Amino acid sequence: MKTALLQITSSDDPAENLEMVRSMTSDAADMGAQFILTPEVTNCVSTSATRQVEVLQHEADDITLAGLRSEAAKLGVWLLIGSLAIKTQDKDGRFANRSFLIDPQGQIVARYDKIHMFDVQVSEAETFRESKNYRPGRKAVVAATEFGKVGLTICYDIRFAHLYAALTQEGARILTVPSAFSPVTGAAHWESLLRAxxxxxxxWVLAPAQTGEHPKTRGKTRHTHGHSMVVSPWGEVLIDAGTDPGIHIFNLDDSSVTEARRRVPSLSHCRPFDGP
Structure with missing residues (x-):
C-alpha cells in the first residue's frame, strides 16, 4: 500500500495550515498514496496560551478536522491527522492533543488523546510544561483498517515502551508516532527510540514530524527537529526526511511484519514473572 508522510512547518494560524496540508494531501494522493499521515499539532504550533485560546476550537467546530475529513473523502484515501490541538469542556480550560484516523469516506474511525505529557527541562534555555495547557488522555487505542491494525500514539509517548507493547498485544501491526520533537532531544534520541x-x-513505525522554525504572531519562537521517519518491523530506517518540509512516499507491506516476527518470535516468548 503506497503511504505518504507529510513533513510540515505549521504556524499559529489554523486556516493557513489547513490550506497547506490540503494541498500536500492532494499532491500525495496524485503520487499514488492511499494512506497519508500528518504530524502532531497539524492545526497550530504556538507557545502562547493566549493565542491558542483565540484560534483553537472544539472538535465539532474545528476547521482543520472538517476540512481534512472532506479532503480524505474527495480523494478516497485513509488519513491520519497526527494530532490537533482541540478545546475541551474541562473546567481548568486545558486542551486535548488528539489524533484522528479518517477513512476514505471521510468518517472518523478512531480518536486518541495523547497520554504522556512533555514536562521537561531540555536545557537552560528550553523548558516545556505540556501539562499546563493540555490534559492527558487515559485510553490506549488500536484501530482496525483494511491494511492492518494501527496503534495510535503521539510524540512523547515514544519513551514509554509498555504502551507500545500493549498496543501490539491488541493486534497492532503499524504504530504511528506523529511528533513535534525538540531539536535537542531529537538529535539525541529520536531515531533510537523509533527503531527500538x-x-x-x-x-512498522510511521513518524511524521514538524520541522524547522515555526511562524508566529505572538509567544516565543518554536523550533522542531524534523526527520520524519519510516522504520521497518526489522528496525531498518527506510525514510529519514531530513529537515525540509515535503512529501515522502513508501510502500507499506504487511508481509514485512509477518517475516520479522517469524525470524525473531519474541512476542510469543513473553512470560509472566514475580517481583522485583
Whole structure:
C-alpha cells in the first residue's frame, strides 16, 4: 500500500495550515498514496496560551478536522491527522492533543488523546510544561483498517515502551508516532527510540514530524527537529526526511511484519514473572 508522510512547518494560524496540508494531501494522493499521515499539532504550533485560546476550537467546530475529513473523502484515501490541538469542556480550560484516523469516506474511525505529557527541562534555555495547557488522555487505542491494525500514539509517548507493547498485544501491526520533537532531544534520541519500538514489537513505525522554525504572531519562537521517519518491523530506517518540509512516499507491506516476527518470535516468548 503506497503511504505518504507529510513533513510540515505549521504556524499559529489554523486556516493557513489547513490550506497547506490540503494541498500536500492532494499532491500525495496524485503520487499514488492511499494512506497519508500528518504530524502532531497539524492545526497550530504556538507557545502562547493566549493565542491558542483565540484560534483553537472544539472538535465539532474545528476547521482543520472538517476540512481534512472532506479532503480524505474527495480523494478516497485513509488519513491520519497526527494530532490537533482541540478545546475541551474541562473546567481548568486545558486542551486535548488528539489524533484522528479518517477513512476514505471521510468518517472518523478512531480518536486518541495523547497520554504522556512533555514536562521537561531540555536545557537552560528550553523548558516545556505540556501539562499546563493540555490534559492527558487515559485510553490506549488500536484501530482496525483494511491494511492492518494501527496503534495510535503521539510524540512523547515514544519513551514509554509498555504502551507500545500493549498496543501490539491488541493486534497492532503499524504504530504511528506523529511528533513535534525538540531539536535537542531529537538529535539525541529520536531515531533510537523509533527503531527500538519497531524492533521490540515487530511493527512498522510511521513518524511524521514538524520541522524547522515555526511562524508566529505572538509567544516565543518554536523550533522542531524534523526527520520524519519510516522504520521497518526489522528496525531498518527506510525514510529519514531530513529537515525540509515535503512529501515522502513508501510502500507499506504487511508481509514485512509477518517475516520479522517469524525470524525473531519474541512476542510469543513473553512470560509472566514475580517481583522485583
Amino acid at each position: 519500538r519497531a524492533i521490540e514489537n515487530g511493527c
